[in-house]
Amino acid sequence: MLALLFPGQGSQFVGMGRDAFEASPRARETFEAADEALGFSLSGLCFDGPEDALQLTENQQPAILTTSIALLRALEERVDVRPAYFAGHSLGEYTALVAAGALPFEEAVAIVHARGRFMQEAVPAGKGAMSALIGCSPEVAVEACDAAAAQTGEVVAAANFNSPQQTVIAGEAGAVALAGERALEGGAKRAIALAVSAPFHCALMQGAAEKLAVELARANFRAFETPVVTNVEARPNTDAGRLEALLREQVTAPVRFTEMVGELGSLGVDHFLEVGPGRVLSGLIARIARRSKRANVSAVEELEEAVAFLNEAA
Numbered sequence: 001m002l003a004l005l006f007p008g009q010g011s012q013f014v015g016m017g018r019d020a021f022e023a024s025p026r027a028r029e030t031f032e033a034a035d036e037a038l039g040f041s042l043s044g045l046c047f048d049g050p051e052d053a054l055q056l057t058e059n060q061q062p063a064i065l066t067t068s069i070a071l072l073r074a075l076e077e078r079v080d081v082r083p084a085y086f087a088g089h090s091l092g093e094y095t096a097l098v099a100a101g102a103l104p105f106e107e108a109v110a111i112v113h114a115r116g117r118f119m120q121e122a123v124p125a126g127k128g129a130m131s132a133l134i135g136c137s138p139e140v141a142v143e144a145c146d147a148a149a150a151q152t153g154e155v156v157a158a159a160n161f162n163s164p165q166q167t168v169i170a171g172e173a174g175a176v177a178l179a180g181e182r183a184l185e186g187g188a189k190r191a192i193a194l195a196v197s198a199p200f201h202c203a204l205m206q207g208a209a210e211k212l213a214v215e216l217a218r219a220n221f222r223a224f225e226t227p228v229v230t231n232v233e234a235r236p237n238t239d240a241g242r243l244e245a246l247l248r249e250q251v252t253a254p255v256r257f258t259e260m261v262g263e264l265g266s267l268g269v270d271h272f273l274e275v276g277p278g279r280v281l282s283g284l285i286a287r288i289a290r291r292s293k294r295a296n297v298s299a300v301e302e303l304e305e306a307v308a309f310l311n312e313a314a
Helices: 018-023 025-038 042-048 057-076 091-100 105-122 138-150 171-186 201-216 242-251 259-268 280-288 300-313
Strands: 002-006 085-088 128-134 158-165 168-173 190-193 271-273 293-297
Touching: 002 057, 002 091, 002 280, 018 025, 018 042, 018 057, 018 171, 018 300, 025 057, 025 105, 025 190, 025 271, 042 057, 042 300, 057 091, 057 293, 057 300, 085 091, 085 259, 091 105, 091 242, 091 271, 128 138, 138 158, 138 168, 138 171, 158 171, 158 280, 158 300, 168 201, 171 190, 171 293, 190 201, 201 242, 259 280, 271 280, 271 300, 293 300
Parallel strands: 002 085, 002 271, 271 293
Antiparallel strands: 128 168, 128 190, 158 168
């Protein structure tokens, strides 16, 4: 059984999607639609940079979504893509909803452009931080955050449950640093400060969630047949009426990626295809579901291999 997964922030690179744009009519249409929806050349930013502009959260989010959908459309020109489930990591959940037909692409691009801006503006520069705790269980990470929050009176919490041995934490800078120290004392191998512009998926994003709610209330969510496993609940959803609330909560709630992959496995998924720039999710899945089969589509040269992978999964 097959699931398609889509990456979140951090997978971008200058030049992404150019090969799909040049090789695939449907990919070209995707980039052109994004440019029109946003009123500026997102395609030019993806293909030529500059890198510092592409890294801005408000640009990074629509750029990754557009590149992921463009690669999916290029794949669909070659093979009938019918997964049992879709899912995505944070931003990637919006890509999954587009792929499932639950949200028009042009609306999704505009929403995540605004989402990125709201998230960027929610916390003053330098106040927040994120850190990856490596080599410890999620329980150790949560306990470290609780201890640091109690000691400092500041916000710090688990933001991404990425694998059984990797949890990303987010919050106010001092509390994040202290939580990292506590995790190391609890057996973590490393606490790596992440180069991010804001502390995502924690209570400090409440202002962003409130602003995003206005955009989500205007969205034309549609009925969809293929379930999307949500970040908030780590369960399949096909109810378009729940999307507004789920996507709002997603901004402040942790991404339960480990549970998402586990849930997909329990539902019978044994083939995971990551579609979009980078291979971050495939690496995480390899640590969560080691017996699963995995493949990527991050460039045109990988399309034929993906076709074979899909035929195998059918």
